[in-house]
Amino acid sequence: MAPLHTLHVEVNGQLQQCSVQPRQHLVDFIRNDLGLKGSHLGCEHGVCGACTVEVDGRIVRGCLTLAVQTQGCKVRTIEGLSHDGDVRDLQEAFIRHNALQCGFCTPGMVMAAKELLEVKPDASREEVREWMSGNFCRCTGYHAIVDAICDTLAERARKGQKVGA
Amino acid sequence: MELTGDIVIGAPRVRVWAALNDPDVLAACIPGCEAVEVVGPLEKTARVMVKVGPVRARFAGRILLSDVIETESCAMSFEGSGGAAGMARGQSEVQLSDESMPEGLHTRLRYTVQASVAGKLGQVGGRMIDAAAKQMADQFFGAFQAHVAPAAAPVPDATADTRPQTPLPADTVAQPSAAPAPIRAADSASAPPAALPASTEWLRVKWFALGALATALGVWVGARL
Amino acid sequence: MKSPQFDYCKPASLDEVFTLLAQHGDDARILAGGQTLMATLNMRLSEPVLLIDITGLKAMRGIRVQGDRLYIGALTTHTDIESSALVAQHAPLLAQAAPHIAHRAIRNSGTWGGSIAYGDPAAEWPCCLSALDGTVHLQGAKGARKVSATDFFQDLYTTALQPGEIVVGADVPLASTVDWVGFDELARRHGDYAVAGLAVAARFERTLVQRVNLSFLGIGAIPIRARRTEALLAGKTLDAGTIEIAVASLKAELDPLPDLTHHAGTKRHLATVLARRLLQAAHASRSAIAA
Numbered sequence: 001m002a003p004l005h006t007l008h009v010e011v012n013g014q015l016q017q018c019s020v021q022p023r024q025h026l027v028d029f030i031r032n033d034l035g036l037k038g039s040h041l042g043c044e045h046g047v048c049g050a051c052t053v054e055v056d057g058r059i060v061r062g063c064l065t066l067a068v069q070t071q072g073c074k075v076r077t078i079e080g081l082s083h084d085g086d087v088r089d090l091q092e093a094f095i096r097h098n099a100l101q102c103g104f105c106t107p108g109m110v111m112a113a114k115e116l117l118e119v120k121p122d123a124s125r126e127e128v129r130e131w132m133s134g135n136f137c138r139c140t141g142y143h144a145i146v147d148a149i150c151d152t153l154a155e156r157a158r159k160g161q162k163v164g165a
Numbered sequence: 166m167e168l169t170g171d172i173v174i175g176a177p178r179v180r181v182w183a184a185l186n187d188p189d190v191l192a193a194c195i196p197g198c199e200a201v202e203v204v205g206p207l208e209k210t211a212r213v214m215v216k217v218g219p220v221r222a223r224f225a226g227r228i229l230l231s232d233v234i235e236t237e238s239c240a241m242s243f244e245g246s247g248g249a250a251g252m253a254r255g256q257s258e259v260q261l262s263d264e265s266m267p268e269g270l271h272t273r274l275r276y277t278v279q280a281s282v283a284g285k286l287g288q289v290g291g292r293m294i295d296a297a298a299k300q301m302a303d304q305f306f307g308a309f310q311a312h313v314a315p316a317a318a319p320v321p322d323a324t325a326d327t328r329p330q331t332p333l334p335a336d337t338v339a340q341p342s343a344a345p346a347p348i349r350a351a352d353s354a355s356a357p358p359a360a361l362p363a364s365t366e367w368l369r370v371k372w373f374a375l376g377a378l379a380t381a382l383g384v385w386v387g388a389r390l
Numbered sequence: 391m392k393s394p395q396f397d398y399c400k401p402a403s404l405d406e407v408f409t410l411l412a413q414h415g416d417d418a419r420i421l422a423g424g425q426t427l428m429a430t431l432n433m434r435l436s437e438p439v440l441l442i443d444i445t446g447l448k449a450m451r452g453i454r455v456q457g458d459r460l461y462i463g464a465l466t467t468h469t470d471i472e473s474s475a476l477v478a479q480h481a482p483l484l485a486q487a488a489p490h491i492a493h494r495a496i497r498n499s500g501t502w503g504g505s506i507a508y509g510d511p512a513a514e515w516p517c518c519l520s521a522l523d524g525t526v527h528l529q530g531a532k533g534a535r536k537v538s539a540t541d542f543f544q545d546l547y548t549t550a551l552q553p554g555e556i557v558v559g560a561d562v563p564l565a566s567t568v569d570w571v572g573f574d575e576l577a578r579r580h581g582d583y584a585v586a587g588l589a590v591a592a593r594f595e596r597t598l599v600q601r602v603n604l605s606f607l608g609i610g611a612i613p614i615r616a617r618r619t620e621a622l623l624a625g626k627t628l629d630a631g632t633i634e635i636a637v638a639s640l641k642a643e644l645d646p647l648p649d650l651t652h653h654a655g656t657k658r659h660l661a662t663v664l665a666r667r668l669l670q671a672a673h674a675s676r677s678a679i680a681a
Contacts, residue, residue, distance in 0.1 A: 002397040023392070023393045025432070044391055044432050045433055046425060046496060058469070058498040059494060059495045060495050061495050063432065064425055064428040064429060069421075069443065115494060116494075130489075133493065218426075218508060218510065218547035219427055219435070219436060221416070221435070222436070248434075249433075249434035250435050286435060292583060292649045295648050295649060296546045296611050296647050296649070300546045
């Protein structure tokens, strides 16, 4: 068996030190070694988006990232994001619009949408759909998810304008 | 997936037929081939390491001949397992006919292949199967042409070539190489499955040399008959 | 699925990388963004012994102007290219193509060098590099060398990379005001491997085409330059009649390879759809400037 590596990584603001197999991907590490079950595995080859987590401020496919690759990095999962309150408005919009049913895709959806809110605050509905097309949902039919994100964008824009005025 | 080809090989039909049935020639010409073994008069097994892009999948398969018309045509069915990667199966038809060229009597080789790939390789790599199969076929026939009709050797004319190249039934041609083949199989059985032999290139050279030796032996035997 | 066992290392120097490659040969795989490699390993379509993580090699990062070229280091991510002001100014074709690459999370990890080294038939960067007559920078134990895009992409997943060499970067010529560039691709869903795509790089004199490069992805095993059609368009204005001539020429010139979902005839048709769109857009843009 390949030798274990000692991993030092900050997860949700907490420094972790663990022994990991090189082949262990980030979401398996997060779920099994750290007990954080919010990040999910769907396809495990980068297509479904359920594994989306944040590494050094950017969303990545957790199933395509090795735990050992996050040596010295800052990782944030849905638990951390939720705790930090960055997207409380988005999460409330999800509930309001019934944008989750079984909830399996939801953490990935929220992580992906979070980056959209940061990077494209004036995204059109079409741009939201394109951005989110990397996350699959089997339950909702997607419209409610898009509605929730557009709602949040509009609300933030409105608040931004009020602040600016 | 369907593949067809129509090529001219710079050698007479009898030699092309013999080479197509020679496991050593096949082992030397199939890209990534690690071993070809004759199991019966119409049956061979093969182990091929398929390298396409990021994929490295070792396939162990069986080739079964049928509808054999010596030196003219045959049908082949094949199936192979790639372990965790998936499975491949299909059939092909090969037809040989004489092709008169200024340099001498060559052979026109026509083939059709229908194949399907199942399992993960089919799902994930499926979009590239046609292009990958075509690339492998091109590589095979390039190597086959070089083996059967090396540019340096003069192509024998129609009368001269029938003397040393009397049509030998497939299993007779296989005889000289039957001895080395089981030794190779024993080698491979002991090799760790996950590790790629570091000497793949050397193995190929060895097989090519063995194939050349076996063919030379066959020619010598044939000349004596 | 879980990937098979392998060992992992992160060299601090290129020399270390070359030593490891010489030692392990094809049993070692280079890991940069890992967006293709990790999917392959998770599906157990490959079982390497060692992963060599090259993301620690800072010399392979960065976008900079070098003389009359824009140089992009191999470790530059797709998102870096998408959001780079230098790229927007000097290589707008790349800025247009970047959003078509998969999805944001993949773009945040996947790299310029990785896409070029794999040379997937439907990949955007090989297509753009071919359209711009870019140059790939390679390095191995024996030293560094440069290969033109035309010579680099040779066959299906086959490039000019020799065993023991890696892609360290690639450069493209700086765009000028007389250049028009356009990129578009057609996929069943956004982010899927494209069925067909086209990168156009043209130099104009007012509305007259001086030269135009038409580089197709998803049509052949490598980026396909429609050189006969390119020659036809030189010296012409891209009015409706000329575009129809170009489309007819493409139909004759292109010999698409079918893939799992589309046969050759469909690909040929889609190639002409893209050609019409982009050539019309080029004409409209140049006419607006000339007006």
